[in-house]
Amino acid sequence: MVMERSTSTTTRTLTLMELVQALGAVLTDDDAAVASAVGALVNSGAVRFQGALAGRRVRVVPSAAVPTRLAA
Numbered sequence: 807m808v809m810e811r812s813t814s815t816t817t818r819t820l821t822l823m824e825l826v827q828a829l830g831a832v833l834t835d836d837d838a839a840v841a842s843a844v845g846a847l848v849n850s851g852a853v854r855f856q857g858a859l860a861g862r863r864v865r866v867v868p869s870a871a872v873p874t875r876l877a878a
Contacts, residue, residue: 825853842866 820828825847826840833839845866847853855862 819856822855 822844825844829840829843830837833843844853845864848855848862848864849866854860
């Protein structure tokens with residue numbers, strides 16, 4: 807059996823919030839995984855920003871470097 811990759815693409819316009827919500831629903835509300843997925847999608851070119859952010863890349867910070875609560 808030979809599988810061929812489709813050459814057609816589907817373009818859909820989403821807000822960043824809609825993308826984050828959709829990924830959050832699939833990734834069981836793991837905020838670090840959602841942020842990492844958004845970064846990977848943007849940096850790979852699979853998702854592109856429009857407007858002032860067009861052409862920008864995303865720097866993904868490892869979750870251990872992100873504080874999870876405010877220091878007392």
